[in-house]
Amino acid sequence: NFISAVVPPNEIGVKFDDIGALEDVKRTLDELVTLPMRRPELFSHGNLLRPCKGVLLFGPPGTGKTLLAKALATEAGANFISITGSTLTSKWFGDAEKLTKALFSFASRLAPVIIFVDEVDSLLGARGGGFEHEATRRMRNEFMAAWDGLRSKESQRILILGATNRPFDLDDAVIRRLPRRIYVDLPDAQNRLKILKILLAKEKLESDFKFDELANATEGYSGSDLKNLCVAAAYRPVHELLEEEKKGGASNESSYLRPLKLDDFIQAKAKVSPSVSYDA
Ligand code: ATP
Numbered sequence: 165n166f167i168s169a170v171v172p173p174n175e176i177g178v179k180f181d182d183i184g185a186l187e188d189v190k191r192t193l194d195e196l197v198t199l200p201m202r203r204p205e206l207f208s209h210g211n212l213l214r215p216c217k218g219v220l221l222f223g224p225p226g227t228g229k230t231l232l233a234k235a236l237a238t239e240a241g242a243n244f245i246s247i248t249g250s251t252l253t254s255k256w257f258g259d260a261e262k263l264t265k266a267l268f269s270f271a272s273r274l275a276p277v278i279i280f281v282d283e284v285d286s287l288l289g290a291r292g293g294g295f296e297h298e299a300t301r302r303m304r305n306e307f308m309a310a311w312d313g314l315r316s317k318e319s320q321r322i323l324i325l326g327a328t329n330r331p332f333d334l335d336d337a338v339i340r341r342l343p344r345r346i347y348v349d350l351p352d353a354q355n356r357l358k359i360l361k362i363l364l365a366k367e368k369l370e371s372d373f374k375f376d377e378l379a380n381a382t383e384g385y386s387g388s389d390l391k392n393l394c395v396a397a398a399y400r401p402v403h404e405l406l407e408e409e410k411k412g413g414a415s416n417e418s419s420y421l422r423p424l425k426l427d428d429f430i431q432a433k434a435k436v437s438p439s440v441s442y443d444a
Contacts (some may be wrong), residue, residue: 167246170245170274180236185356192346216323222346222348223348224329228387233246233327263306265306288304308341350384357375357379360382363390364394367424389436389439393432393436398428405420
């Protein structure tokens with residue numbers, strides 16, 4: 165199936181509060197998307213206030229673009245359809261027209277709906293000249309035509325939300341259709357602290373756990389890297405317990421795990437390093 169997920173808003177399970185940092189991004193999305201989807205009547209007068217048809221989230225991998233897209237659907241009370249650019253162009257050679265028609269007619273029945281296109285660059289990337297596969301070209305043209313074909317009434321309640329790590333690969337025609345482009349940046353220390361507090365909210369931590377030291381020690385880590393780091397750290401007490409049991413130190417099998425210490429995270433850095441590198 166070319167659609168990777170269709171989820172109603174009450175079943176998405178992520179909201180803006182579950183996302184650490186990115187406050188400006190959330191505020192912008194609220195104004196651009198949540199408000200017109202929740203209160204379309206406020207956007208049907210005059211020329212200034214118009215619902216936005218397309219938004220692009222761009223920025224380094226793992227910074228929470230997918231998470232934002234899902235949470236936005238929850239906030240906007242919209243159904244969430246997710247498709248992945250590379251799957252669309254690889255699997256469905258030849259069927260571009262049928263496929264895009266089906267997608268858009270399905271979406272209009274589900275409105276209000278957010279169509280999240282991850283890796284939008286591979287579906288709607290720059291024209292590849294002579295090297296481009298004919299099927300890719302057709303798919304892109306069909307997609308754009310169907311998108312343009314949304315009548316204005318429908319388009320108020322159908323939003324295309326693209327995400328990419330490679331904004332420079334996008335075609336001008338696509339950029340024009342995604343008039344609002346929002347940069348989702350790697351978190352700085354203050355924002356890493358906010359993300360860590362969310363990721364560790366339900367974990368048992370040593371008393372007086374130094375969140376700020378951990379935030380300072382994770383320069384360059386994305387939200388996704390931080391999540392992986394926390395998982396690696398959380399395994400350390402588990403491994404210790406199993407070692408103890410093997411040595412016969414713990415008489416019974418126990419499920420008691422010691423609280424996590426800052427050092428668990430510092431040690432885990434050897435296993436999980438930042439995935440974005442700025443090396444030349
Ligand atoms: P990619 O570009 O690689 O697709 P992405 O920008 O879409 O990545 P996500 O898939 O949203 O990133 O993030 C991966 C995981 O990292 C999330 O499921 C979440 O657990 C964690 N994460 C990322 N950013 C944040 C954040 N700001 N707050 C809380 N968790 C986060």
